[in-house]
Amino acid sequence: xxxxxxxxxxxxxxxxxxxxxxxxxxxxxxSGIVVQAITLLEVVKELRDNLGYDYLSSVxxxxxxxxxxxxxxxxxxKSIGGAPVEIKxxxxxxxxxxxxxxxxxxxxxxxxxxxxxxxxxxxxxxxDLRRILLWEGFEGFPLRKDWKEPLYEExxxxxxxxxxxxxxxxxxxxxxxKDNVQxxxxxxxxxxxxxxxxxxxxxxxxxxxxxxxxxQTDQMVVNIGPQxxxxxxxxxxxxxxxxxxxxxxxxxxxxxxxxxxxxGERNTWLQNMPYTDRLDYLAPMSNNFGYAITVEKLMxxxxxxxxxxxxxxxxxxxxxxxxxxxxxxxxxxLGAYFTPALYALxxxxxxxxxxxxxxxxxxxxxxxxxxxxxxxxxxxxLKKIRHLVYNRLPxxxxxxxxxxxxxxxxxxRCEGVGVLTADDAIAFSTTGPNLRASGVPYDVRRADPYSIxxxxxxxxxxxxxxxxxxxxRVRIDEIHQSIRILKQVLDRIxxxxxxxxxxxxxxxxxAGEAYGRVEGPRGELGFYVVSDGKPNxxxxxxxxxxxxxxxxxxxxxxxxxVADAVTxxxxxxxxxxxVDR
Amino acid sequence: xxxxxxxxxxxxxxxxLKQQIAVTTLDRIYNWSRSNSLWxxxxxxxxxxxxxxxxxxxxxxxxxxxxEVMRPSPRQADxxxxxxTVTKKMVPQIVRLYNQMSEPKYVIAxxxxxxxxxxxxxxxxxxxxxxxxxxxxxxxxxxxxxxQALLHGLIILQKKIEGEHIPDTRWYKKCVVExxxxxxxxxxxxxxxxxxxxxxxTHKPLPVVEEVVEGGETA
Amino acid sequence: MNGIGIIKGLxxxxxxxxxxxxxxxxxxxxxxxPDDKRGMVNxxxxxxxxxxxxxxxxxxxxxxxxxxxxxxxxxxxxKYRCTSCGICAKVCPTQxxxxxxxxxxxxxxxxxxxxxxxxxxxxxxxxxxxxEYCPFDAIKMNHDFELATYVRGDTHIYNKEMLGKPVEYxxxxxxxxxxxxxxxxxxxxxxxxxx
Numbered sequence: 001x002x003x004x005x006x007x008x009x010x011x012x013x014x015x016x017x018x019x020x021x022x023x024x025x026x027x028x029x030x031s032g033i034v035v036q037a038i039t040l041l042e043v044v045k046e047l048r049d050n051l052g053y054d055y056l057s058s059v060x061x062x063x064x065x066x067x068x069x070x071x072x073x074x075x076x077x078k079s080i081g082g083a084p085v086e087i088k089x090x091x092x093x094x095x096x097x098x099x100x101x102x103x104x105x106x107x108x109x110x111x112x113x114x115x116x117x118x119x120x121x122x123x124x125x126x127x128d129l130r131r132i133l134l135w136e137g138f139e140g141f142p143l144r145k146d147w148k149e150p151l152y153e154e155x156x157x158x159x160x161x162x163x164x165x166x167x168x169x170x171x172x173x174x175x176x177x178k179d180n181v182q183x184x185x186x187x188x189x190x191x192x193x194x195x196x197x198x199x200x201x202x203x204x205x206x207x208x209x210x211x212x213x214x215x216q217t218d219q220m221v222v223n224i225g226p227q228x229x230x231x232x233x234x235x236x237x238x239x240x241x242x243x244x245x246x247x248x249x250x251x252x253x254x255x256x257x258x259x260x261x262x263x264g265e266r267n268t269w270l271q272n273m274p275y276t277d278r279l280d281y282l283a284p285m286s287n288n289f290g291y292a293i294t295v296e297k298l299m300x301x302x303x304x305x306x307x308x309x310x311x312x313x314x315x316x317x318x319x320x321x322x323x324x325x326x327x328x329x330x331x332x333x334l335g336a337y338f339t340p341a342l343y344a345l346x347x348x349x350x351x352x353x354x355x356x357x358x359x360x361x362x363x364x365x366x367x368x369x370x371x372x373x374x375x376x377x378x379x380x381x382l383k384k385i386r387h388l389v390y391n392r393l394p395x396x397x398x399x400x401x402x403x404x405x406x407x408x409x410x411x412x413r414c415e416g417v418g419v420l421t422a423d424d425a426i427a428f429s430t431t432g433p434n435l436r437a438s439g440v441p442y443d444v445r446r447a448d449p450y451s452i453x454x455x456x457x458x459x460x461x462x463x464x465x466x467x468x469x470x471x472x473r474v475r476i477d478e479i480h481q482s483i484r485i486l487k488q489v490l491d492r493i494x495x496x497x498x499x500x501x502x503x504x505x506x507x508x509x510x511a512g513e514a515y516g517r518v519e520g521p522r523g524e525l526g527f528y529v530v531s532d533g534k535p536n537x538x539x540x541x542x543x544x545x546x547x548x549x550x551x552x553x554x555x556x557x558x559x560x561x562v563a564d565a566v567t568x569x570x571x572x573x574x575x576x577x578x579v580d581r
Numbered sequence: 582x583x584x585x586x587x588x589x590x591x592x593x594x595x596x597x598l599k600q601q602i603a604v605t606t607l608d609r610i611y612n613w614s615r616s617n618s619l620w621x622x623x624x625x626x627x628x629x630x631x632x633x634x635x636x637x638x639x640x641x642x643x644x645x646x647x648x649e650v651m652r653p654s655p656r657q658a659d660x661x662x663x664x665x666t667v668t669k670k671m672v673p674q675i676v677r678l679y680n681q682m683s684e685p686k687y688v689i690a691x692x693x694x695x696x697x698x699x700x701x702x703x704x705x706x707x708x709x710x711x712x713x714x715x716x717x718x719x720x721x722x723x724x725x726x727x728x729q730a731l732l733h734g735l736i737i738l739q740k741k742i743e744g745e746h747i748p749d750t751r752w753y754k755k756c757v758v759e760x761x762x763x764x765x766x767x768x769x770x771x772x773x774x775x776x777x778x779x780x781x782x783t784h785k786p787l788p789v790v791e792e793v794v795e796g797g798e799t800a
Numbered sequence: 801m802n803g804i805g806i807i808k809g810l811x812x813x814x815x816x817x818x819x820x821x822x823x824x825x826x827x828x829x830x831x832x833x834p835d836d837k838r839g840m841v842n843x844x845x846x847x848x849x850x851x852x853x854x855x856x857x858x859x860x861x862x863x864x865x866x867x868x869x870x871x872x873x874x875x876x877x878x879k880y881r882c883t884s885c886g887i888c889a890k891v892c893p894t895q896x897x898x899x900x901x902x903x904x905x906x907x908x909x910x911x912x913x914x915x916x917x918x919x920x921x922x923x924x925x926x927x928x929x930x931x932e933y934c935p936f937d938a939i940k941m942n943h944d945f946e947l948a949t950y951v952r953g954d955t956h957i958y959n960k961e962m963l964g965k966p967v968e969y970x971x972x973x974x975x976x977x978x979x980x981x982x983x984x985x986x987x988x989x990x991x992x993x994x995x
Contacts (some may be wrong), residue, residue: 133706134670137767149704159895162892170957177782179713179772180707181770182769183768187783234626255674259701274925274929357860357861360861384841403813409806410805505890641848693921693922700893723945729851730945733947
């Protein structure tokens with residue numbers, strides 16, 4: 001399947017233009033081009049300016065341990081749709097340095113910081129290269145294969161200590177500190193300053209020069225979060241203000257960094273499925289979907305037809321549940337304390353009831369398997385979904401629309417606030433409703449169709465102003481489109497098996513790599529997996545839409561009032577489980 | 582129902598007066614009033630926070646228990662629902678919030694993560710249970726616990742409060758309840774209470790340490 | 801005119817208030833299905849389920865912590881279906897299942913039965929893989945969510961006795977699955993006798 005990604009004419013063009021520094025990646029199961037670090041900028045510039053690859057989707061790295069090599073991997077797309085071009089840079093493990101793409105694609109900023117944080121790859125000319133998910137002063141680069149966590153047992157699951165001689169004991173009790181910690185040798189805690197935010201405050205670059213200011217007051221640094229009612233979790237932003245106006249803003253994340261990728265590389269392929277539920281916990285079905293299609297790409301299996309319909313049905317239900325909740329909480333952030341959110345949550349509860357019936361759990365569904373889904377949807381449940389889709393949801397969504405969209409306070413607070421132009425939105429790698437609200441009709445379901453979306457009839461909703469109100473409107477429009485999709489799916493769903501082949505708990509995944517992406521409620525959710533033929537992934541990376549959407553937050557907030565920053569953040573719609581992973 | 586709860590069973594109140602009069606003890610009326618006006622802190626960490634929001638929303642409705650007033654400020658909150666994975670980066674803030682809460686204060690560890698690390702326990706940035714740092718009153722199992730499970734946990738907490746005895750509770754005693762030292766972020770999370778132990782362990786002679794490491798791996 | 805939108809919104813809130821009474825009034829006259837209850841798909845207005853007096857019915861597939869199925873012998877012994885094959889321990893994503901295989905006291909050969917069986921409920925993520933891949937239908941997901949406790953200690957590591965539940969309990973909480981299972985077994989037995 002991975003052969004399909006290869007766009008030979010394009011790579012041929014690049015090979016011709018840069019004969020000395022570009023080669024094809026010729027490993028079995030791999031694709032893309034390998035570029036030397038020194039010519040990376042030239043190649044990318046050619047791709048962006050002359051070949052139309054204006055959208056940088058994902059930046060990540062792979063550790064080839066025990067080989068002395070690190071790879072940096074870029075996925076670039078055209079904002080008009082189509083398959084990606086994949087660029088790799090091979091680096092030495094000692095002191096790896098690669099030029100930063102942030103000046104060219106501002107959307108790379110947070111992703112490059114993440115790679116620096118977890119792999120220790122330095123990006124030259126990066127404007128603000130600091131640790132992002134962990135804190136300054138953390139010992140080691142945790143995603144390197146030779147780095148071991150304090151509760152390390154074995155490289156891969158299943159652990160041998162569980163069977164046949166398993167003793168029910170807590171692993172942390174074997175640690176000398178009775179806790180999940182480890183310290184370097186000769187470490188003396190008394191020498192510690194404990195100030196981990198110094199570099200962050202330094203990077204805020206606010207000026208002391210009174211002539212540059214409008215107001216005759218000092219600029220002020222305010223921390224919002226990590227415990228704040230309107231940061232949607234444990235998100236923190238540090239805001240430099242002049243009076244009430246935001247001069248600069250830095251998102252500070254990592255307060256929910258649960259080591260998803262490190263754990264994912266210890267897990268077997270199947271064991272990652274329930275973990276993906278906990279990424280974007282407002283849209284677990286979409287996460288399952290993304291992971292399932294990525295691994296299926298590698299395995300070369302195709303799910304059965306009925307399974308495809310069930311998958312799409314569940315993904316669209318999730319989208320409705322997630323968008324209603326976002327809308328409700330956007331109003332919360334505006335100060336309409338809880339009433340709209342309560343109405344939105346009622347509809348979400350009914351959708352969660354359906355998830356509980358088909359998958360067994362309200363939120364952590366764990367419903368998809370490679371080649372299908374775990375359980376069939378019974379006729380009674382289908383009837384319930386039909387009832388919801390035809391009778392209740394359209395009525396309720398219209399009601400939501402009616403009492404929010406016309407509300408004068410909502411309009412004053414939202415219109416013209418947090419504007420992001422189309423060019424900026426693409427440059428910042430924004431995805432999902434945020435991108436479409438800026439007028440870019442980019443939806444993975446249409447741009448790079450997966451599953452059965454090609455055969456379904458729906459519109460890509462866009463709006464033109466790129467402000468908070470348009471983001472809200474796009475979400476309401478998308479709910480209507482999802483209902484439209486659901487109606488088609490319910491009418492056409494065929495009978496038949498729900499799994500291709502027999503259910504197996506050991507997935508046989510051949511060596512190779514795959515990048516799969518789906519349009520989740522928050523945008524392009526990508527999974528990049530690398531297999532070396534073993535039962536566990538060698539690399540498991542999540543391209544989290546809400547993490548990357550945060551890159552443009554500072555751009556949107558500059559010049560706005562501090563109360564609007566909360567609204568803008570609410571409209572960007574982040575889920576911390578996905579931001580921090 | 583509340584009147585019956587309040588009445589001291591040893592004192593017989595005539596049936597016709599039961600709706601109007603309750604003879605009770607100070608402990609009982611004090612605990613009764615406290616347990617029915619618990620204000621949780623509006624503070625979400627991870628997935629469980631969404632279920633906590635659902636619990637507060639219309640279908641499960643915390644206000645039936647007098648808990649609808651979710652306060653974002655720790656000063657005004659009685660109960661802290663630790664709803665989600667406690668990471669090392671977040672734990673200094675959680676301890677700080679706990680210290681800032683005024684007494685009497687209670688902590689509910691909601692879900693597997695807050696109770697004991699949960700599915701992410703083996704991760705390098707995860708604290709295996711919030712009770713490593715702050716005392717926990719009620720553990721609610723589940724990943725995530727459904728809103729009904731959280732309500733059950735809150736009812737259990739109410740029961741605990743109703744069983745309290747004023748002279749015995751730690752915050753009414755003469756001695757000062759000391760604040761919990763705030764963990765420090767260093768090469769890893771450092772609990773200030775373990776300073777000596779850390780110094781001792783990291784300065785152990787090298788060969789011994791190697792043996793310990795090997796032993797730990799094979800165990 | 802300014803303010804119309806706000807008034808419209810407030811009217812909708814008011815409508816929700818009256819809906820409660822209209823819904824109650826209408827409910828008395830027709831046959832009630834589960835969907836007509838409060839907090840269900842046909843309800844309007846008040847949406848609350850009065851837990852703990854009234855519990856939202858768990859669907860068949862609902863899952864919390866796993867339990868081990870045993871059959872009760874005539875003398876009252878618990879015969880666990882588990883053969884300690886270890887598939888659940890291998891497939892468990894959080895590796896929270898610990899099994900010690902029983903061994904014959906004299907020969908030291910393994911016996912297909914668990915000596916000890918632990919589940920660390922502080923790690924369990926309720927994913928249901930163990931029940932899904934168990935070839936002997938020996939481990940199933942429980943519906944009981946009322947598990948809040950005051951202390952953690954070792955009580956959160958469930959041992960075999962705490963995990964064990966009679967087969968009748970399983971039949972009660974998962975009737976459809978149980979019926980399927982019985983039918984499958986009967987079919988197998990029939991085939992065996994035919995051969």
